[in-house]
Amino acid sequence: MHYSMRQYRAEAQSHSHSDFHQIIISELGKLEMEVEGRGGEVCGRQLAFVEAGKTHAYRAEGLNRFLVLDVNADLAHRTGLEALWHRHGSAATYLEVGLGHQRGLIGLLDGLSTADTHESTDGARLLDGLKTLLLSSRQTNGGLAYGKVDLPSRLVRTMAWAEARLGEEITITDLATIAAQSESSLFAAFQKHVGTSPMRWLTEQRLQMAMALLRDPEIRLSMSDLSNAVGFADQSAFSRAFSRRFGCAPRTIRPGAAVL
Incomplete structure (x- = not known):
């Protein structure tokens, strides 16, 4: 497991990664993405889940800052994170989450090691945090969790x-x-x-x-x-x-x- 805060350039770039999934959360600005021909944005309370092996293009104009998590594909499968995501949407879907959960996840990650921890306590805590974030989301009728109020x-x-x-x-x-x-x-x-x-x-x-x-x-x-x-x-x-x-x-x- 590895996470980092990243800034993106206005020039479009593309790549793929075969051994890890990627979760991208907006801290500042808007990231335009296209994954396997499906376009979308990461901004405000939207996050993106990019499956391992999926070619994706991306660009962001102006000031921007994103939390990017590289999640080992085998670890995500064994812990049920992949299945959890697919129950809420699909690969390359852009999911709405509450602002409070974004900040909470960032705070959680600040206390964790950036190592690929797999079975360690840190790894379990991180995955629990990701599951909580995804479970707190809303896709039906465009609603989302904002604190305790829909x-x-x-x-x-x-x-x-x-x-x-x-x-x-x-x-x-x-x-x-x-x-x-x-x-x-x-x-x-x-x-x-x-x-x-x-x-x-x-x-x-x-x-x-x-x-x-x-x-x-x-x-x-x-x-x-x-x-x-x-x-x-x-x-x-x-x-x-x-x-x-x-x-x-x-x-x-x-x-x-x-x-x-």
């Missing part, structure tokens, strides 16, 4: 659309159009199912994205570029919003930065 499909669609465009200007009118609702109905739906307004939810996603970029040692953006990348046209407004949310200035988050 979101309506129109909110799922709207959130996924916005999460793939956090660096762009997004208005409440845009969100209402994607949801096929009036602005007032969308506001009421967010309050009921998410517990906040659409624009406050959007701001939270942008600030969480900014935090992830700041913590990544391989990404070194100026504060101006960073604020633009997460959808803030004004750097001062971004800094104020970030400080209110996290209790510290964004500059103090960079690896190696001195906290004043």
Whole structure:
């Protein structure tokens, strides 16, 4: 078993791997994929399962970051992970999962060895985490698990659309159009199912994205570029919003930065 955080280039690439399956989870950005001629995307709360031996092409424009797990094919078969995936979809299918489960899986992986552990306790814990993630997913009618609440499909669609465009200007009118609702109905739906307004939810996603970029040692953006990348046209407004949310200035988050 091996896992890593990866960034992809805008130029399309393709390959296959015969001895391990691959699970790809979006942390930031959108990965366009084609597996054996079947196209799809990994973004927002979507993950992809690519079976061993399947040729797949991929590309991602702009800032991006994905959690990629290489799972030994024999281990996946013996532990039932392959069968679990096929019960939820099929090879090269893009499955919806709850955001909380993405973060939980990443936290779990942070404490594990990157070795191919097979029968070890680490290997068992990792596979249990993957099974939990897949079992918590929803494919029927486009719904998915969001914490303990099943979101309506129109909110799922709207959130996924916005999460793939956090660096762009997004208005409440845009969100209402994607949801096929009036602005007032969308506001009421967010309050009921998410517990906040659409624009406050959007701001939270942008600030969480900014935090992830700041913590990544391989990404070194100026504060101006960073604020633009997460959808803030004004750097001062971004800094104020970030400080209110996290209790510290964004500059103090960079690896190696001195906290004043």
